[in-house]
Amino acid sequence: MRPLLGLVLLMIITITATSVSAGCAGSLPANHRKAVGSNRVDYATFSATVRYYVNVERCRRSLSPLLADPNLLKAAIAHSQFMAKANNMTHTSSVRGQRTLRDRMHTFSVNQRVAAENIAQNFVYSLVGRSISISMRGPCQFTYADTGQPVPQHSYASLAQHQVANWMASSKHHANLMNRRFTRMETAYGFAPDQATCGRVYLAQDFAG
Numbered sequence: 158m159r160p161l162l163g164l165v166l167l168m169i170i171t172i173t174a175t176s177v178s179a180g181c182a183g184s185l186p187a188n189h190r191k192a193v194g195s196n197r198v199d200y201a202t203f204s205a206t207v208r209y210y211v212n213v214e215r216c217r218r219s220l221s222p223l224l225a226d227p228n229l230l231k232a233a234i235a236h237s238q239f240m241a242k243a244n245n246m247t248h249t250s251s252v253r254g255q256r257t258l259r260d261r262m263h264t265f266s267v268n269q270r271v272a273a274e275n276i277a278q279n280f281v282y283s284l285v286g287r288s289i290s291i292s293m294r295g296p297c298q299f300t301y302a303d304t305g306q307p308v309p310q311h312s313y314a315s316l317a318q319h320q321v322a323n324w325m326a327s328s329k330h331h332a333n334l335m336n337r338r339f340t341r342m343e344t345a346y347g348f349a350p351d352q353a354t355c356g357r358v359y360l361a362q363d364f365a366g
Contacts, residue, residue, distance in 0.1 A: 181216035185209050185314065193311040194281050195348045195356060200234055201225075207317040207344040207362065211334055214325060220335060223342040226365060228268075230343035232261040233363045236274075240359035241347025246278045262365070269365035273333045275324055279316060281348070281356035282308050286319075297355040316346075320360060339366040 186205040205225065212222035239250045250256055254264040258274045261267075279285065288302035299308035309315070324330035333339070344362040351357050 181222055182209055182212035183222065189314040189317075190312045193313060193316050193346070193358060195350070198346065198348075199313075200230060200345050203313045203317070204230055204233070204343045204345060206313045207321060208342055210317050210321040211342060214321070215335060218335060220337060221340070223364075224340060226267065226341040226343060228265045229341055229363050229365050230345065232265040232267060233343045233345040233361045234347075235265070236261060236276075236361040236363075237345040237347035237359050239347070240276065240278075240361065241349040241357075244349050244357075246276055246359060248274060248276060258363070261363075267363075267365055271338050271366045273336070273339070273364045275330045275333055275360075275362040275364075277320055277323065277360045277362075279320060279346075279358050279360065280311070280354050281358060282310050282354065283315060283319070284308060284354060296352075316358070317344075324362070333362075333364055336364065336366070339364040341365045 186202045186209075188199060188202045189206045191199060191202065208223055208225065215222055235252070235255055236250060239252055239255065240246055243251075248258060250261075255261045258272060262269055262272050282297065282299055284299065289308060290300045290302045290305075291298075297310075300306060301308060311319070321334075324334055342362065342364050344360060346358040346360045349357040349359060
């Protein structure tokens with residue numbers, strides 16, 4: 158009976174740890190299932206959704222959850238929109254007063270001693286990670302090559318989960334996500350039209366502490 162008791166105790170510990178992580182991270186915003194696209198972006202909701210998934214990872218490692226900062230969000234929005242307009246993933250902007258991350262922190266009055274930035278390029282549809290076939294039924298009708306099932310359009314939550322997982326798998330991005338010195342984080346995306354993929358998104362994730 159002792160092995161069974163040990164298994165039960167292990168299950169209880171695992172469930173408790175998961176509950177603590179979830180409670181530490183807070184909860185997803187109400188509108189986290191909104192579709193990603195060219196329509197009006199609810200930046201606060203998207204950023205809160207990304208922050209939730211980042212905080213789940215931080216809380217699992219006994220790190221303090223990151224908080225919101227409206228000025229930091231403005232900086233992330235500005236740079237994501239620049240990248241989308243330029244159709245280029247870059248930390249450097251040609252916009253006056255926004256050339257570097259340091260410039261953007263100053264322009265948008267972000268109170269910080271340390272700061273960092275993660276960037277990424279993704280798609281409106283969930284096209285990364287599996288083989289895709291283009292359907293003949295019409296535009297934006299992609300299917301998975303192995304199952305024939307339609308490829309869904311990203312929601313705020315699915316894009317956030319996918320991108321946080323990608324950043325966590327990259328050592329430099331992971332270091333920013335798990336940095337103890339950062340206390341605040343905001344993320345935004347800019348939409349770039351693309352006929353072949355039905356839209357790309359450029360993400361800027363800014364940290365401050």
